[in-house]
Amino acid sequence: MAYALQQLINGLTLGSMYGLIAIGYTMVYGIIGMINFAHGDIFMVSAFIAVTCFTLLAAADVSSIPLALMFVLMVTIFFTSAYGWAVERVAYRPLRGSTRLAPLISAIGMSIFLQNTVQLTQGARVKPIPPVIEGGIELWAAPDFTVQIGWSQLLIIVTTVVLMTAFTWMITRTPFGRQQRACEQDRTMAALLGVNVDRTISLTFMLGASLAAVAGVMVSVYYGVVDFFIGFLAGIKAFTAAVLGGIGSLPGAMLGGLLIGLIESFWAAYLWAEYKDVATFGILCLVLMLRPSGLLGRPEVEKV
Amino acid sequence: MSAVVFAHHRMSPAERVRDAAWVAFVALLLGIPLIGLTTVDAGGRLEVSTRFGMLALFVAIAFGGRIALRATVDHFKARKLARQQARGASEATAASTTRRVSTWLGWFALGASIGLPILFSDNRYVVDTATTVLIYVMLGWGLNVVVGLAGLLDLGYVAFYAVGAYSYAILATEHGWGFWQALPVSGAMAATFGILLGYPILRLRGDYLAIVTLGFGEIIRIILVNWTDFSGGPNGISSIPRPSFFGLEFTRRPAEGEQSFAAFFGLDYSPMQRLIFLYYLILVLALLTHVFVSRLRRLPVGRAWEALREDEIACRAMGMNTTNIKLSAFAIGAMLGGFAGVFFAARQGFISPESFVFTESAIVLAIVVLGGMGSQLGVVLAAALLVLIPEFGRNFAEYRMLLFGAAMVLIMVWKPGGLLSHREPTVRLGQREETPA
Structure with a gap:
């Protein structure tokens, strides 16, 4: 029981991170109807930026953890959203209005490019950073097992909930959200009515990248190691999460992320750890067979 | 001719420089965290080392590259336009040439x-x-x-x-x-x-x-x-x-x-x-x-x-x-x-x-x-x-x-459509007859 509770906490933490990355996929998909294949690698770049920042701060002897975290988050979000912008500008904007597959290929190229850039400029070795936040709360001391929630886990879950609420509010209530939904429905019509479509799409990519940046900082805090290949698996898991929840739906991405996180940690804890990715994809296949538009997605009605 | 010039507005040198400066600025932003800074392993812990020389080179390449790219693209666009006007080739001949x-x-x-x-x-x-x-x-x-x-x-x-x-x-x-x-x-x-x-x-x-x-x-x-x-x-x-x-x-x-x-x-x-x-x-x-x-x-x-x-x-x-x-x-x-x-x-x-x-x-x-x-x-x-x-x-x-x-x-x-984007119809409805002159 205690062990299961611990897995629940670990799963929620993992799921929150997947959810944060998944929102980036789902928002981009919502607005241009395409998978941003380079999103996982943007997440990876952000984790590297976070590691550099933490190392800089450690060298500067900054001891206040909240201050350090705020600084790292801001710097990482700033630079990562520049990467999000650049990916859209280089790999997507010139191809808007061409076949559906063309941007997919250019994004895969972008992803290979980013991975190799990081490998070349930052080195292929794993980057470890000393633990930033240590300790936690003991929730329940069962005779044979102590359930614990680490401060970093708490931080990840709380940040995710806050960001999730903020983004849902932004999409449903603010002028920007309205413009974004307008572009989603009909880009030409939105442009005719005075929405700056290019700007809206760029901003969407930047916002997606910012959330990936938050996830990147969290990953470097939680695991303490980063390498140039983490983007691939995190990317496809997060995309799986977005599809599972129903692509295009913000709460769906979050729900999908949490589900994937939970499935993964329970499967690894009770069944075979080496087949946890098989479980993720297997369940994705099952869900899509039974509910092809995802859990919270609206079924797509194709008009003839 | 004036309509064409209007549609394909040629950039003035000042505009080109401004455009390239913007690209160089983006390159700087992108370059700082990955090229300008790097973490190296110093006895079990990481240390930050800087490579500002390389960053400057990267930004300079971005600036020069953008100017060169713009110039080449403009040049080819202008030539293509001129050729199209001169020939006014029909789609059909173009397709048959591609096929041949x-x-x-x-x-x-x-x-x-x-x-x-x-x-x-x-x-x-x-x-x-x-x-x-x-x-x-x-x-x-x-x-x-x-x-x-x-x-x-x-x-x-x-x-x-x-x-x-x-x-x-x-x-x-x-x-x-x-x-x-x-x-x-x-x-x-x-x-x-x-x-x-x-x-x-x-x-x-x-x-x-x-x-x-x-x-x-x-x-x-x-x-x-x-x-x-x-x-x-x-x-x-x-x-x-x-x-x-x-x-x-x-x-x-x-x-x-x-x-x-x-x-x-x-x-x-x-x-x-x-x-x-x-x-x-x-x-x-x-x-x-x-x-x-x-x-x-x-x-x-x-x-x-x-x-x-x-x-x-x-x-x-x-x-x-x-x-x-x-x-x-x-x-x-x-x-x-x-x-x-x-x-x-x-x-x-x-x-x-x-x-x-x-x-x-x-x-x-x-x-x-x-x-x-x-x-x-x-x-x-x-x-x-x-x-x-x-x-x-x-x-x-x-x-x-x-x-x-x-x-x-x-x-x-x-080439968003691929290298050979011309698509040959698999099935043809009986050959169209040549229109008598």
Whole structure:
């Protein structure tokens, strides 16, 4: 029981991170109807930026953890959203209005490019950073097992909930959200009515990248190691999460992320750890067979 | 003329500089965290080191590159415009020229590929690289059935390649099967997997299909890595027997009771003989694939694939069985991938899950899309390009994948429809009659 509770906490933490990355996929998909294949690698770049920042701060002897975290988050979000912008500008904007597959290929190229850039400029070795936040709360001391929630886990879950609420509010209530939904429905019509479509799409990519940046900082805090290949698996898991929840739906991405996180940690804890990715994809296949538009997605009605 | 000038507003020098300055600024932003700063391992902990010189160089290259790029693009745009005005060529002549050129190009490519090992009979590197190109051509043609003809986006094609390779490897090393016996069985095995994958995802479309196929490819790879008893795990399977030429082996000293190729034809033994044989083998397999696929395109099932690609709802309305059409596309695509896998295993003599990662799927898909979906010749061009780019980059080996990624983006942006985007109609309604003058 205690062990299961611990897995629940670990799963929620993992799921929150997947959810944060998944929102980036789902928002981009919502607005241009395409998978941003380079999103996982943007997440990876952000984790590297976070590691550099933490190392800089450690060298500067900054001891206040909240201050350090705020600084790292801001710097990482700033630079990562520049990467999000650049990916859209280089790999997507010139191809808007061409076949559906063309941007997919250019994004895969972008992803290979980013991975190799990081490998070349930052080195292929794993980057470890000393633990930033240590300790936690003991929730329940069962005779044979102590359930614990680490401060970093708490931080990840709380940040995710806050960001999730903020983004849902932004999409449903603010002028920007309205413009974004307008572009989603009909880009030409939105442009005719005075929405700056290019700007809206760029901003969407930047916002997606910012959330990936938050996830990147969290990953470097939680695991303490980063390498140039983490983007691939995190990317496809997060995309799986977005599809599972129903692509295009913000709460769906979050729900999908949490589900994937939970499935993964329970499967690894009770069944075979080496087949946890098989479980993720297997369940994705099952869900899509039974509910092809995802859990919270609206079924797509194709008009003839 | 004034209208044209208005439509293609030429940038003034000041505008060009401003534009390039903006690019340089973005390059600076992007460069600071990755190029300007880096973390190095200093005795167990990280330290930040700076490379501002390199960053400055990068920004300068971005600035200069942008100006040069803009100038070139403008130049070519202006020339194209002038040519169009001068000629006013009609679409029809352009299409027929493309058709003629691609027919010529096709025959030329065939001739070159037959003659290549004769010209380079003592150059191991060239023959090896050409063999790799042909493997990708074959994979591209196989995937072309699924993506180019049937319009089903498959991101896990490498799974079938793996199934073919492992089927042959296991049949040959554990059951002593020969290459030619194992080839059809492995192909059938891959086709079965294609149907297995295809069946549950018939209802999915577009991106959902893409992610499930990607997941399927990963599942196969993870199983191959972890099921050690069956597949040898991460160590893979080694000493896979090589194919023989009608029972003649390509070894210096053949096994008991066997005859070697060199001895039979009274030649001196040379390791090149096997390489050239492998090259012609894949060439024949690839050409058979080509003939097979182009015949299929003319059969009802091929037309059904293309109809399905264009409009699934219309297909259903016409009473076509979309289930069978999709499954046949998956099965045939998978079978061709399986054949390529068998050849790959036989050529390498060693396989491991390392060879069947997602990047391979991405490369094959890139070949199909860059070639111009559905174009057989385009696949050849794209395969040659994508295999040769990293090869040319071998002199600066670390940069080859970087170049590869950049090339994928650039080619796509330059030619979004693929290298040969002109699409030949498969079925023509009776030839239009020449209008009498």
